[in-house]
Amino acid sequence: MIISILLPDLRCGGAERVMLDLAHEFVRAGHEVEFVCMQARGEFLGEARQSFSLVDLATPRARHLPLALTRYLRRRRPVSLLAAMWPLTGIAGVATRLAGRDIRLVSSEHVDFRHTPSLRQSERWALKRFGQQLYAPCHSVVAVSQGVADSLQEVAGLSVERLTVIHNPVRPLPPGLMTAEDRRHLAGWLEGGMRLIAIGTLKRQKGYDVLLRALADLRKRQDARLLILGEGQLRDELERLAVNLGIADGVWMPGFRANPGTFLQHADVFVMSSNWEGFGNVIVEALAAGVAIVSTDCPSGPAEILDNGRYGHLVPPADAMALSRAIARMLDAPMPPDLLKARARSFRPPDKAAQYLRLLTGDQN
Known part of the structure; x- marks a missing residue:
């Protein structure tokens, strides 16, 4: 057929x-x-x-x-x-x-x-x-x-x-070995205190401006560093915002990477800051890697994937302070990786x- x-x-x-x-x-x-x-x-x-x-x-x-x-x-x-x-x-x-x-x-x-x-x-x-x-x-x-x-x-x-x-x-990709160039370029993130990761195209939908503001607030209290995997038209704008917020030394944007699992295995918290989605595949990829998750409760998908907060913290879209507080709570008390991996098998x-x-x-x- x-x-x-x-x-x-x-x-x-x-x-x-x-x-x-x-x-x-x-x-x-x-x-x-x-x-x-x-x-x-x-x-x-x-x-x-x-x-x-x-x-x-x-x-x-x-x-x-x-x-x-x-x-x-x-x-x-x-x-x-x-x-x-x-x-x-x-x-x-x-x-x-x-x-x-x-x-x-x-x-x-x-x-x-x-x-x-x-x-x-x-x-x-x-x-x-x-x-x-x-x-x-x-x-x-x-x-x-x-x-x-x-x-x-x-x-x-x-x-x-x-x-x-x-x-x-969602087919979880087994984590690969990071290239020597990525390991060198991302050394500051890899060696940091609390490692955050976000994945997705650099566009307005993903709400990365809110994520950067949340990071600026979070860094007033602890050493948190952010890796954003993705490329897009807002790169220059986001880089300028990071400089203006005084957090450029804590943000890495190396571009698109085909296998996010390679980087998820080193992260403490995956953050989705989207204003809207259709589903949110990367949330399932993070679950499969056993990484704790904080996501906006945007339309549509994250709340369904995370079972209304059972498998990760949900916050209102476009609220940097709420996002910062939720990340801090998750860093202090992350969810058990086995629980998250079991949820990923639903997909x-x-x-x-x-x-x-x-x-x-x-x-x-």
């Missing part, structure tokens, strides 16, 4: 990582997987090409995708199509209708549509006006958290019956892939 997975590209994002992990499990279950990308580019391209078939539709603009995808569906004739991320999920519904074939379509949404500034006004209008029709060809619409499901009901008018909540699978890829396969194949056994 051919399962096609539709993505914009294979850049290093949470949804892309999820789709790759699901694809590996689909193959283990005996299915053939083919990635279909608007553009064949991104950091995960090598992994995808090594393990799966890959089709480059060479359509940089979404408006060209319906016809390109329709031609692909008519030629390749997949049994099932898993489309990830709006607007591809809506376009996939149009293309399956144009293809005139009996294709089992499952759409997977990874953002809370109520809190996504990148969603253009025209897209919000389209979702509000035509959401039910665009998703109508889907055999199911998967939301990666209950918050995402709630947003689809509110913004797109989808009924509860149309939605299935499947938390993201095992084989279990989540089985849930997706029931939708993609129609086999409910």
Whole structure:
């Protein structure tokens, strides 16, 4: 059985990582997987090409995708199509209708549509006006958290019956050896008193300005040092803020690293300071590493992953002082690593892939 997975590209994002992990499990279950990308580019391209078939539709603009995808569906004739991320999920519904074939379509949404500034006004209008029709060809619409499901009901008018909540699978990467260059560059963090770590793109969504202000407050009382793994457009702004706060000597931003487990194993507390999320894969990665967690209770995902505070401290978004106090409490009394690792096993890829396969194949056994 051919399962096609539709993505914009294979850049290093949470949804892309999820789709790759699901694809590996689909193959283990005996299915053939083919990635279909608007553009064949991104950091995960090598992994995808090594393990799966890959089709480059060479359509940089979404408006060209319906016809390109329709031609692909008519030629390749997949049994099932898993489309990830709006607007591809809506376009996939149009293309399956144009293809005139009996294709089992499952759409997977990874953002809370109520809190996504990148969603253009025209897209919000389209979702509000035509959401039910665009998703109508889907055999199911998967939301990666209950918050995402709630947003689809509110913004797109989808009924509860149309939605299935499947938390993201997260495959913990075994910690590797830190390179000599990283070990030299991060020596101040590694040799510090209390080591904090945050992981994610340097963008407004992640609330790193609040995290830096929290660190400045925390450092008035103890030697805490922060490592941020990620790259993005706010690097210069965040570096200036760290200087202005007087904490530049306690902050390291080495850029993106493919295996966060290598660095998590040295951390005392993982901190997520996001203003919004769809799920929050890195929280599960921290759980799997047995690292204590402090997170904003942002929409959507962290509270679901941490079971409303059972597995980590939750604080309001955009509150630096509350974040600082929660980090201090966690440093003083961290949660047992075995408890956190047990929680991480709730998000095992084989279990989540089985849930997706029931939708993609129609086999409910």
